[in-house]
Amino acid sequence: MALSFEENETLTRVGRGTPGGEMLRRYWQPIALSRELKNRPLKRRLLGEDLVLFRDDRGRPGLLTLRCAHRGTSLAFGHVEDGGLRCCYHGWLYDVEGKVLEQPGEPADSSYKGRVRQPAYKVQELAGIVFAYLGPDPAPLLPRYDVLVREDGVRALNARIVHCNFLQMVENSVDQHHFKWLHRTPKTRLWRDEKLTSEAKEWGILDTFTRRVGDDYYRTISLFLMPNMNKVGYHLPEDHPAAFAATHEGYEALRWRVAIDDTSTMHFTLYFGPLVDGKPPRRMPADQSEQGLLDSVPGKYRWDEETGWIARGDQDRCAQESQGPIFDRTSEHLGVSDEGVILLRRMLKQSIDAVRSGQDPIGIIRDPEKNNLRLVPGEYKLEGAELAHAAV
Ligand code: FES
Ligand SMILES: [Fe+2]
Structure with a gap:
């Protein structure tokens, strides 16, 4: 008994929107070891999605999509400072939930920053491992084996x-x-x-x-x-x-x-x-x-x-x-x-x-x-x- 081509595709493809990928997104998955999170952001790919992982200056881990919401520069080259991750290109600053904290080039009284969001995923740490959840809410519990x-x-x-x-x-x-x-x-x-x-x-x-x-x-x-x-x-x-x-x-x-x-x-x-x-x-x-x-x-x-x-x-x-x-x-x-x-x-x-x-x-x-x-x-x-x- 062998699998059909379609069955093999269903079980092996992991991207968003694929049947297997959607199933895998329902579970918490390790994405890094806690000791990897130092003072620089870390580029990671998980289930075909390019992401940036960082620990803010208050010690909280954050996981954002890699490309800056402004004009797409990789946030892996960003700076961890001022309560979040700052894009290296024009200085937009994001917190661990993807909220825009600062947009340096925009007028001080602009409401624009409240209307932009960097997509973010949930992360938790346990036993020295950083776990990520890429699925829909409500997230299940992180297993405590x-x-x-x-x-x-x-x-x-x-x-x-x-x-x-x-x-x-x-x-x-x-x-x-x-x-x-x-x-x-x-x-x-x-x-x-x-x-x-x-x-x-x-x-x-x-x-x-x-x-x-x-x-x-x-x-x-x-x-x-x-x-x-x-x-x-x-x-x-x-x-x-x-x-x-x-x-x-x-x-x-x-x-x-x-x-x-x-x-x-x-x-x-x-x-x-x-x-x-x-x-x-x-x-x-x-x-x-x-x-x-x-x-x-x-x-x-x-x-x-x-x-x-x-x-x-x-x-x-x-x-x-x-x-x-x-x-x-x-x-x-x-x-x-x-x-x-x-x-x-x-x-x-x-x-x-x-x-x-x-x-x-x-x-x-x-x-x-x-x-x-x-x-x-x-x-x-x-x-x-x-x-x-x-x-x-
Ligand atoms: S591309 Fe990130 S701030 Fe402009
Ligand atoms: Fe083996």
Whole structure:
């Protein structure tokens, strides 16, 4: 079963007015790391829209469309001062909501500034990430997933651009079978695949992947959160045979694949490691937020001399980018191991249809009482009753 051209277009295009783009605009999306917002404005593109992000001199974040309402100069060259962002060309000054505070060349008694507005979007910061909302009012709640708000641990962040359509990256996050091959090590060759399931939930998809190594069974649980996040956990003992994950001990990772436009994507990762005896996990990844959003070169991947293949951190990017800027799914041949990918597309389609008919898409949170999602992914060895039901 392959997708038709129209289906592929519906799921992959992200611009304003496209079915997929309108659906994605209903969710808060990361646009930058808080540490990137210093005293200069930052140019960003999100869902095909060119924007400028800044923090005013009172510390408030603001997100405006890039081109100045006066005569279109980029506000990314503007100055952060006097309670807003001042265009470099003729000095018009905008606040974080796009209100014109000053129009230096106009008569002092003119009412013109009250009649012009720079389009602006909502932004909020949480856990060192700046989130933007490009959809219609009323905006839903910014999700407060456990790893974003827990105070009993440490967080680390990184962000990188990947040069392909966001859906290729999102499909990878529900594609459990690829672990064994794309991230192979001498140990993964010993795995025998057992049950692999993908189950629809109100927030997304619960993926479980059971494998046998010798007489032992192991299970990986990962979570896909609509429309473009996934959450994985690494709680492995040293001798765990899943060598790909054994270097990530004792922490969780929440990842977002955020469309810049149709052919490039920002990949944000937040790691959370709970403190044990007052100490963070031994192998907690380093925080790279000071470096901001890093770019990458498609076709160029780090090499691991030891394994004689592409390094672990670039393996997914290699697989995703080499599918093409926007993968043509009319030519694919899905198998039973693509169950997660099929379910994901169905849920995205349901969400697109919901938005078309004026409803919220899957996973939107509007009730503050329900804004406390704690979903625990991880890896563990099966014992007892679970073991009895493990084999296929
Ligand atoms: S173009 Fe921005 S103030 Fe004139
Ligand atoms: Fe992967």
